[in-house]
């Protein structure tokens with residue numbers, strides 16, 4: 310049984326891309342053995358880095374908290390297996406394209422011994438939503454669809470708005486990536502269970518679970534669990550496979566026909582979107598006491614001997630995963646973390662798998678698209694842009710470094726999907742240019758904020774000095790009045806003191 314296609318909203322633009330998923334979905338999910346060493350970056354999420362709370366030489370157990378968040382936005386990090394902390398040092402990481410970032414390194418002991426939870430949690434359904442949200446925060450769960458926004462904080466923000474639909478995102482539209490597909494096929498129960506926990510945390514009565522129509526096995530598995538549970542709040546929707554319909558705003562538009570305003574969030578139109586992997590991670594934490602210490606990752610591409618999906622401990626290096634998948638083929642040339650459209654090329658396979666790593670893609674050399682030519686104003690880029698931007702105009706303003714027009718033409722709404730690049734007959738690397746321009750705008754904003762803070766400090770200091778000067782003058786006037794009565798010697802003494810304030 311598969312879900313019927315519902316009336317759908319209209320997705321602007323987008324592209325039908327070759328899937329390249331058959332290789333990795335042929336088999337079951339493989340569990341990668343615990344490696345001899347795990348490397349855990351302290352920043353695996355949007356927000357502030359977590360702060361290590363363990364020292365070198367300390368022994369840790371699987372699931373033990375090793376870095377905690379002390380900022381307004383962040384997520385804690387837990388040991389993915391038992392062993393000894395051997396270093397807290399800089400190590401190549403994927404978010405920096407293979408350049409080093411701060412990490413906690415665990416030498417595993419092979420026992421994989423888990424921490425014992427002394428407190429038994431009551432069933433989630435008996436917890437008030439606020440308590441449940443705080444519990445989710447402790448599990449280190451972040452958005453596993455790629456955004457890695459700390460989940461509990463996203464839910465807390467949503468709880469301040471009028472939300473009427475939870476949307477579970479099973480739309481995995483980027484080529485090559487299939488980790489969500491196999492998750493839904495093999496762990497549909499946990500995905501749906503996670504949706505029910507999320508609905509309780511948000512006090513919601515409606516959840517759409519959205520899957521593309523080219524994933525019949527996933528649709529069947531979810532349908533089966535839903536029939537078993539007979540929970541009328543859950544509705545399965547199937548959508549056509551068009552890239553990038555899995556983008557949050559695009560999905561909201563497609564499923565509810567509501568348009569997320571420019572610069573806004575799905576919660577502005579009453580929706581909260583969570584990835585299916587995030588829902589399963591919440592289930593694992595709330596029902597099984599297992600924090601986010603592993604994830605399913607696709608390892609694929611013509612540069613990999615045996616494409617597959619693996620469940621790997623967070624901190625396993627890409628090299629370990631490639632080995633497990635039979636190693637590189639002779640044609641392997643490029644290593645990308647993520648998919649071909651939104652992933653990051655990295656310079657080394659020493660980078661570890663993090664919470665965000667949905668795919669390790671190894672490709673042969675792709676033929677060069679040809680030299681970059683001038684824009685011919687064909688408009689193809691605008692026709693495919695899912696955010697209805699005008700990429701050719703943005704490109705113009707990006708070249709001119711024109712922040713005002715970049716903003717007014719909606720650069721900050723660009724989701725960096727890469728559709729415009731793909732169709733541009735002039736081979737202009739539009740997305741790359743937009744990413745750079747966004748970086749510059751962010752830097753300018755940071756600079757402005759820094760300048761504003763410095764101005765405030767300067768003004769506060771001036772006010773203080775003026776106040777102190779005025780106090781001193783009043784005091785002097787008072788003393789003069791008193792001294793006038795006392796005679797000229799007292800006045801001379803007061804003036805002497807005024808002229809040498811530092812000696813007082």
Ligand code: SF4
Pocket residue numbers: 690693694695696697698700722723724725726727728729730739740743
């Ligand atoms: S990369 Fe940005 S501008 Fe280009 S199609 Fe995607 S959203 Fe539009």
Ligand code: SF4
Pocket residue numbers: 683684685686687688689690691700701704732733734735736737
């Ligand atoms: S697709 Fe390329 S050539 Fe055509 S308008 Fe856009 S930027 Fe210019």
